[in-house]
Amino acid sequence: MLTNKTITFIGGGNMAQALVNGLLNSGVVPGNIKICEPDVSKQSLLSKQYGVMVSGEAKDVIPGADVVLLAVKPGVVPLVLAEVGSILSIDSLLISIAAGVSMATLASGVAAGQPLVRVMPNTPALIGAGISVLYGAKGIEESKMELARHVMAAVGDVDEVSDEGLLDGVTALSGSGPAYVYLIAEALSDGGVSCGLPRNLADKLAVKTLIGAARLLDESGEHAGVLKNQVTSPGGTTIAAVAQLEKGGVRGVLMDAVNAAWQRSIELSKPV
Numbered sequence: 001m002l003t004n005k006t007i008t009f010i011g012g013g014n015m016a017q018a019l020v021n022g023l024l025n026s027g028v029v030p031g032n033i034k035i036c037e038p039d040v041s042k043q044s045l046l047s048k049q050y051g052v053m054v055s056g057e058a059k060d061v062i063p064g065a066d067v068v069l070l071a072v073k074p075g076v077v078p079l080v081l082a083e084v085g086s087i088l089s090i091d092s093l094l095i096s097i098a099a100g101v102s103m104a105t106l107a108s109g110v111a112a113g114q115p116l117v118r119v120m121p122n123t124p125a126l127i128g129a130g131i132s133v134l135y136g137a138k139g140i141e142e143s144k145m146e147l148a149r150h151v152m153a154a155v156g157d158v159d160e161v162s163d164e165g166l167l168d169g170v171t172a173l174s175g176s177g178p179a180y181v182y183l184i185a186e187a188l189s190d191g192g193v194s195c196g197l198p199r200n201l202a203d204k205l206a207v208k209t210l211i212g213a214a215r216l217l218d219e220s221g222e223h224a225g226v227l228k229n230q231v232t233s234p235g236g237t238t239i240a241a242v243a244q245l246e247k248g249g250v251r252g253v254l255m256d257a258v259n260a261a262w263q264r265s266i267e268l269s270k271p272v
């Protein structure tokens with residue numbers, strides 16, 4: 001579906017590069033990708049690395065684009081919309097990955113009826129293992145939603161919500177979630193070191209256990225509770241550890257963490 005589509009990125013930072021990389025790997029030709037990036041040193045790096053057209057001027061890369069993807073920091077979006085909004089064709093799909101920038105803010109910077117999609121990706125997108133959740137503007141054509149799904153599928157799984165408010169929960173779970181997992185990985189490794197394991201072995205065991213358990217959970221289709229029960233033999237080592245986790249309130253703490261991120265996302269999304 002993307003073969004003949006031209007895709008322009010506004011901002012050439014981490015997330016844009018993950019997407020450019022994913023799109024090139026999925027068969028989009030470099031000639032169909034353009035980037036607007038103000039940083040001159042980044043411009044030459046980007047064109048050398050990906051073979052795509054890079055310019056510091058939005059007007060050089062917006063006209064003719066089927067998709068324009070806003071990949072700038074949230075605070076920069078109003079400034080970018082002021083520049084891009086007037087040169088954007090009404091047929092171009094505008095995708096924003098800027099956290100907390102509402103559909104109303106996006107709509108206020110473009111023509112009425114502009115196809116708009118908000119997306120919350122996460123950083124595993126950098127290795128093609130992201131999960132992106134999409135929210136399309138009311139009344140958006142299915143063909144434009146399908147185009148957005150294909151673009152984001154270049155960096156991982158894709159899902160969507162039909163209620164914009166749910167994006168705060170998505171931010172709290174999958175957007176911020178990689179940080180929770182890194183903290184758990186670090187703590188597991190510390191536990192291994194406290195049992196006498198060398199740090200490099202403990203680090204490796206922690207990360208491989210997280211990856212393996214996550215893959216088994218994903219690929220087996222079993223509920224997490226069922227898989228947990230399978231490794232807790234009566235009177236064994238694992239149930240002794242599980243008892244400590246429960247005593248420490250690990251479930252409640254994780255739920256509270258997601259909830260705190262959700263509240264913060266709601267606060268940050270409020271118009272100032």
Ligand SMILES: NC(=O)c1ccc[n+]([C@@H]2O[C@H](COP(=O)([O-])OP(=O)(O)OC[C@H]3O[C@@H](n4cnc5c(N)ncnc54)[C@H](OP(=O)(O)O)[C@@H]3O)[C@@H](O)[C@H]2O)c1
Binds near residue numbers: 073123
């Ligand atoms: N990273 C994540 O985990 C994550 C997850 C979900 C959503 N997001 C969203 O993704 C967006 C991009 O994040 P990122 O991590 O890729 O940020 P980033 O690495 O800082 O990239 C943003 C890029 O935009 C450039 N830029 C600034 N002003 C511009 C302008 N007027 N026109 C064009 N380009 C401009 C910046 O250049 P300078 O460096 O010169 O300023 C920078 O290269 C953010 O809105 C963020 O909320 C990120």
